[in-house]
Amino acid sequence: MLDQRTRSFTILARVLAAIGATIAIVVFAVYGFAPSKIPDSTLSLATAILGAIAAVYFLTLHLALKNTHLALSTLILSSITGVNLVLVISSTGGLDSPFYSFWLLAIVAAGIFGRNEIIVILSLTLVYYAFELFHQGWNAPYVTDHLIQLGITVAASALGAWVLNRSSKASSATSKLERLSGQLTTEQLKAEAIMSSIGEGVMVIDSARRIQLFNKAAQNLTGWDESSAQSIDYNLVLQLKTADDQPLTDLNDPFAEAWKKGREIVRDNLVMTTRSGHKIQLNISVSPIFDANAHPTGAIALFRDISKEKEVERQKDEFVSTASHEMRTPVAAIEGYISLAMNANVATIDDRAKKYLDKAHDTIQHLGELFRDLLSVTKAEEGQLGGRVEAVNQGQLLQSAVDDMQFTVQKKGLTLVYQIGGQSGKAIAPLYYVAANPERLREVIMNLIDNAVKYTAEGGIKVTLEGNEKEVTVGISDTGAGIAPEDAGHLFQKFYRIDNSATRTIGGTGLGLYLCRRLIESFNGRIWVESKPGEGSTFKFTLPRLTQAEVEKMQQAVTPAPEPAPAATPAPAPAPAVTAAPETMPTAIAMPVPDVVGEAGPALSPAASSSPALSPALRPTETSGTERIS
Amino acid sequence: MPSMAKILLVEDDVNLREIYSARFAAESYEVITASDGEEALATAVRERPDLIVLDVMMPKISGFDVLDILRSTPETKETKVIMMTALSQESDRQRGESLGANKYLIKSQVTLEDVVNSVKETLGAAK
16 A cells, blocks of 8 residues: 555656656757747757656656655656756746746645755745845845745745645554554464464354354364354354253353353353264353443353363372272271270270370371361262251350360360350340251361360360341350461361461361361351461351241251251150250261360270279260260 | 170171170170171071161172161061161161161261160160
C-alpha cells in the first residue's frame, strides 16, 4: 500500500517530466518546421534542452532511484524544472513575466517535500524580489505594483505548508495503520504458535456454544480435527460425563457453573468420550468470557488427559490401604501378646519386665494409631469417611466428650471447662442441632481436646459452644505455647507437623487435624485455628445449624431403623437412637485419645478392669475401663 | 460374674486366636476355637457353645455366611454371637445386625478389654 507522500512524489515527478518533454517537443518541432517563428532562439533552445534533460532524467535515473530515493530524485527533477522556470521568467520580464504564475505553483508544490524546501524556495524568491526592486531603484510605483504579487507568493507558500501538513498527517495515519496491521499479523502468528504448542487442549466457544477456536492438543485429545469442530456445538465435541458415567446436569456442568458464578471452574473428575469412543479422565478448567455489560459471550476451556495420574493415585491409595491393613494384623498380634504378658491372670513377669513391656506397648500403640489414621486418610480420599449423617445435639455431644476427657485432663494437672454462649453465666443451653455423623463428630472433638491437652503444660482447656440461627461454632482453647502464624495455615494439611521441641517429644501422626478438617468439611462446615504464640490457641469449627423442622425430619428418618450404639460401649438398654441419648455413645471408638489410647489403646489393651494384680501406677486403665462400661 | 460359660472363638489369624483364647481363659471361660467358617459351623453344632466370637473376614465361608447358617440351624439358632471385623463400614454393621448378631465390634475401634467386657455383658444378658 502506497502512502500519501509516495503518491504525491510519484505524481509530481510524472507531471514535471511531462512538462519538460512537452516543452522540448514543442520547441524542437517549431525549430524543425518554422524556425523563423522562434522569438528568442537562445532562450527557447535552453528551455527545450532543460525540458528534455528533465524528461530523460525521469526515464533513466529516476526510474532507477525511485524505489530507494524517491524524494531525493523528485527533488533533483524539480530543481531542473525550477532552473528552467527561473530561466524563462527572468528572460521574459522578471517579476512581470506571465510565467511567474507557474512559479507560484512551484512554491505550493514545494510543500510536498517538506518545510525546509518551502523556506528555501520562499527565501530565494524574496531575495529575487529584493534584487529586482533594487534593480528598479526602489521606486514607489513599482514596489506598490508588486506588493499584491508578493502577498500572493507568501500565500502560495502558506498553501504549500498546508499541503505539507495535510500530507504528513495523512501519511502518519496511514503508517500507523500499516504498523498496526503488521502488529496484528505478528500477534496472530504468535497466538497461533502458542496455541499449537500448548500441551493442554484449548477451546474457545461463543455465546451460542459454538466452537471458535480449537488447538492442536484439543484436536489430539478429542479426535476431532479443527475444520470439523469449527462452529459446531461444543457438547458434540467435548462429550463429558461424570466419573460414574452419568450425563452432566446444570448442577455439575463446569460451563454452566462458570457462567453462573462468573469465575473459573476447575474439575478433575469428569470423563470425556473421544470421537473414536475412547474414554479419558479429564481435568478441565472453564473460564467464562463476559462483555462490558457482564453478559456471557462465551468461554475458554483448557483440558488435559489425567487418566494416568488418576491411575497412579488410585494405585497409591490402594497400596497404602493394603499395606496398612496387612500390617495391622501383626501389630495387633504384638499388642495382644504384650497385653497378655502384662496380665497377671495369664503370665507372671517381674516389675522391670513390666516396665519395658509397658513402653513397648505404648510404642506399638502409636504404630497402630498411625496405620489407623493412614487408612482413614485413604478413605477420606475416596470420599467415604463421613458415615451416616443424622441430627446431632451439639451441646449434648460436647458435654459427654468433656465429661469423658475430665479424667485425662485432671491427671495432667490441667482444668477443663465447658461453657455455652458468650457469657459464662448463661445457664440454659439453646438446642444446637447439626447434621453430622455423631461418632465422627465426636472423634473430631476428642481429637481437638486431646491435642489441647498434649500441648498445654499448665493452665486449662476451655470448650465453648456458640451459635446463631445459621451456624453452630465450637471452640477449644488452651493455654499452651500457641502456634506461629506461618504454621497456622498448614496445620490442617496432611502429614504437617510443626517442627519444634514440643512436637518432637509429643507423639503424633500428623494426620489428626487433617482428618478433622476432612470430616468437618464433609459435614459442610469449616475448621480453623486462632492463636497467639505464647498465649495459647483456639481451634474452632462451625457447622450449619439445623432448624427444628429439619431436626424432626431427620429424626423420623432415623427412627424406623434405630442406630444401635456402636458396639464398643455395652449399651445399658436396647440401643436407642444416638441423637436421643448421646451419653450412650462409645468412648472408645477410633479416636486419637492418647491417654485413653495410651492405656486402653485403639486395638487391644493389656489391662483388665478385673485384674486386681496390676500395679495401678503402671496400668491406670481401670478408670477408662469402667468409664467404658458405664 | 459368669463363669465356665463355653465360648467358641472363630478367628483365622493364629496369633489373635491365641491371644483371645488366653484372655478369655483368664476370665475362667471355657474356650474352644475354630480357624475357618466350616470348622466353626461343625464345632458350633457339636459343642453347643454359649457364645460365638466370630471373625468376619475369613477365607472360604465369611463370617456373615456363618452367621446366616447359624441362625437358620435349630441347634444354634439362639446362640449368642459377637461379630468382630476390620470392616468399619456402616453397611457392614447393618448387615451383621440384620443377620442377627448380638454385637458387632470393629477391631480397630475396640480394645481387648472391650471385647472381654462385651463377652461378659452378652453372656450376662443371657442369664
